Amino acid sequence: MKTELYLPVTVPLIIYFYYIWNFMKKIGLLCCLALFGSQAYAVTNAPLLSKGTSEVGVQGNLDFDYADDYLFNFNGSYGFFVEDNWEIGGKLNMSLSDNVEQYQLGAFTEYNFSTGSQWVPYVGASAQYAYGEAWNNDASGFNFQMAGGIKYFIHPQVALSAEVNYSKATDDIYANGEGKAQDDKTQILFGTRFYF
Structure with a gap:
């Protein structure tokens, strides 16, 4: 009886956490790309923060x-x-x-x-x-x-x-x-x- 009561709740939670996990993996990948991309940017394009600007x-x-x-x-x-x-x-x-x-x-x-x-x-x-x-x-x-x-x-x-x-x-x-x-x-x- 208790398993029938919790089954409708646990299935949506498992699906929800699955989508959150996949979303977080994508965010992590974007952060890595931004980190490595910023290093390439720094070599060629320094922000304009010098005296007189x-x-x-x-x-x-x-x-x-x-x-x-x-x-x-x-x-x-x-x-x-x-x-x-x-x-x-x-x-x-x-x-x-x-x-x-x-x-x-x-x-x-x-x-x-x-x-x-x-x-x-x-x-x-x-x-x-x-x-x-x-x-x-x-x-x-x-x-x-x-x-x-x-x-x-x-x-x-x-x-x-x-x-x-x-x-x-x-x-x-x-x-x-x-x-x-x-x-x-x-x-x-x-x-x-x-x-x-």
């Missing part, structure tokens, strides 16, 4: 699990490499939804860790003047941000990026997912960087 970046995300049903975050930046791998510049951040508007304008610095491949990890910091309005309440102050991420160069002058950053403000300029004001925010952003 300029960078224009756009990043963003869209949060559908928010009090307003959505929150759109957008960051734009322009930077200049003052030394190899070290960049300083300006940035503009904004977050928008039906009841929330947040704007930040300031300066940033970023250090890139050259790896000899198209994968380049980086860390950064910024200071910005920030203004936020949420559900007819507004606040302004200074915002300080720490960031870390990785860039993947698809061309020596174009990189895709993924970043996690933490922001701390001097006032409650951010609105959390429940619509309450707070002075800090953590987010994950995806973007593209252009070098010239």
